[in-house]
Amino acid sequence: DGFQGGEAGEDEATRKARISRLAQNGKEHHLTAEEFEEHLRNEREKVAAAVDRSDSPLARGIAGLSASETPALIGASRGHIDCDVDVDALAYWNDPQGDRDRNLQSAFVDGAVPGTDAPTKYISFQPDTGGWNNIRMSMENMFIFAASLGRTLVLPPPQPLYLLRADKKEKLRGFADFYPLQTEAFRRKVKVISMAEFLEREGSRLAIPAEDLEAQKKRAEGCVHMKKSDVFCDDLYAHLITVGYVPELGGKSCAIFDEDKFHGKVMTGANEAKVKEFCGERKSFFVTSEMQDSFLIHFRTSDKGYRMVNHFYGFLLFTDPVVDNYYKRFVRDFLHYRDSIYCAAGKIVKAVQEEGQSTGIVIDNEGGGGYSSLHVRRGDLQYKKVKISAQQWYDNTKELWEPGEILYIATDERNKTFFDPIKEHHPVRFLDDYWELAGLGDLDPNYMGMLDTIVAARGRNFAGTYFSTFTGFICRMRGYYGMSSKTCYYGLEAYKYTMHTWHQGPLHIFSHEWPTGWIGIDGDVVPSQDVF
Known part of the structure; x- marks a missing residue:
């Protein structure tokens, strides 16, 4: 199937169309059509030598691609969860990643290189002021910035996080409480240090006045959001803003990583078109090598106008789809909750599935199903129209559930009699029902919402609350996990089928997520929008 000889039996028109496609795709990789075809041939040979993964856990159902289309998965395995029972079916991430991902070097690194004496460069940021999933969304963007720019990420000081204050003894929390940030594989991607270590290590470069140094170190150990406090978080952030470079980025912007633009060259016409389509009416912020001049880049992500309550794949664009998919895999494979959270959730999933199977509800190839699930938000969500009665929830979703199917409900509603109209038709289960079984009393009480997300994610069908991250x-x-987006619904009739179309509105809005974030991300091209 060489470039000159063409595909067997193809006519002249087909041959010209094939060459045109090769030329366009080659341009994406800065290759000629001939070079790109040779690149494809080499990749096919590598894949042919690998074990076929069509029936392996790496396939990931509807989100996956054939083995021949996923050279990045060569050498990869699905992750393992350290637990006293086997709950590995919940590990949607790869560990280890494939050979290519483990060895990838970012084209946007400039300055300090591992193994050299060049001064270390850093990124610091302020946690979002919203609920946990808003905080998580903003954090994902920060980790991608750090990984792609080759900078050490400085974690914010432990502090009270909105709605994560269930532990009456210890109210301060940091990201390392929820994520496994210190594994060897993760540290090869992003080096992470605490704010306290940062001040200790780089005090002179931070130019903190001597009379303020001890106070700032105290804030770095743990801070609060009360202005009159001696450990007011913003007093520390204010100094970082003065000494670091602060990108003018926020929710109304889009961040673009283009290799030509980064090095001061002209973008290709194809990439300009991509940026225009991706950003829409938003302001384009191009990541350039000049950003690397400052030893510290500080993101004001808790301040008005700078918040990044954006899904990373709708906020950050790498114009090379190979690289764009790489960072989507980076988030999937590394930014998952700690094993202790998945272990407890796995015990609950197993218990609900065992009960569900007794009613004839089957489990799918990825270990999901056996029950269906809902997320019913009843708390402080400001969008009142989505707070509907339990009867409305049932009326709007009743055809989604099998007769007698168990419904697991993730909710912040404490009065469980609220759900009586649903209980008239289905057995209903809540997190509290598995308190002893899963040993929830031994866990950080702030983990409970995270457990709910995992258990709800394994339901056969799922209906949730629109506007809720x-x-x-x-x-x-x-x-x-490889489940179709068309198994995700919303309880409010007007938004019920939002996830059943590829895009619904501009990518930067937070109200829901898009298949863009997971479909075909193990491949090297922009995914097809035909199957999701």
């Missing part, structure tokens, strides 16, 4: 993340995790 908690619901959105459940739909994304279902996508990571």
Whole structure:
């Protein structure tokens, strides 16, 4: 199937069309058509030598691609969860990643290189002021910036996080409480240090006045959001803003990583078109090598106008689809909750599935199903129209459930009699029902919402609350497991089928997630929008 000889039996028109496609795709990789075809041939040979993965856990159902289309998965395995029972079916991530991903070097690194004496460069940021899933969304963007720019990420000081204050003894929390940030594989991608270590290591470069140094170190150990406090977080952030470079980025912007633009060259016409389509009316922010001049880049992500309550794949664009998919895999494979959270959730999933199977509800090839699930948000969500009665929830979703099917409900509603109209038709289960079984009393009480997302993500069908980023993340995790987006619904009739179209509105809005974040991300091209 060489470039000159063409495909067997193809006519002249087909041959010209094939060459045109090769030329266009080659341009994406800065290759001629002939070079790109040779690149494809080499990749096919590598894949042919690998074990076929069509029936392996790496396939990921509807989100996956054939073995010949996923050279990045050569050498990869699905992750393992350290637990006293086997709950590995919940590990949607790869560990290890494929050979190519493990060895990838970012084209946007400039300055300090591992193994050299060049001064280390850093990124710091302020946690979002919203609920946990808003905080998580903003954080995902920060980790991608750090990984792609080759900078050490400085974690914010432990501090009270909105709605994560269930532990009465210890109210301060940091990201390392929820994510496994210190594994060897992760540290090869992003080096992470605490704010306290940062101040200790780089005090002179930070130019903190001597009379303020001890106070700032105290804030770095743990801070609060009360202005009159001696450990007011913003007093520390204010100094970082003065000494670091602060990108003018926020929710109304889009961040673009283009290799030509980064090095001061002219973008290709094809990439300009991509940026225009991706950003729409938003302001384009191009990541350039000049950003690397400052030893510290600080993101004001808790301040008005700078918040990044954006899904990373709708906020950051790498114009090379190979690289864009790489960072989507980076988030999937590394930014997942700690094993202790998945272990407890796995015990609950197993218990609900065992009960569900006794009623004839089957489990799919990815270990999901056996029950269906809902997320019913009843708390402080400001969008009142989505707070509907339990009867409305049932009326709007009743055809989604099998007769007698168990419904697992993730909710912040404490009065469980609220759900009586649903209980008239289905057995209903809540997190509290598995308190002893899963040993929930031994866990950080702030983990409970995270447990709910995992259990809800494994339901056969799922219906959630529109505008809730908690619901959105459940739909994304279902996508990571290879489940169709068309098994995600919303309880409010007007939004019920939102996830059943590829795009619904501009990509930067937070109200729900899109298949863009998980479909075909193990491949090297922009995914087809035909199957999701």
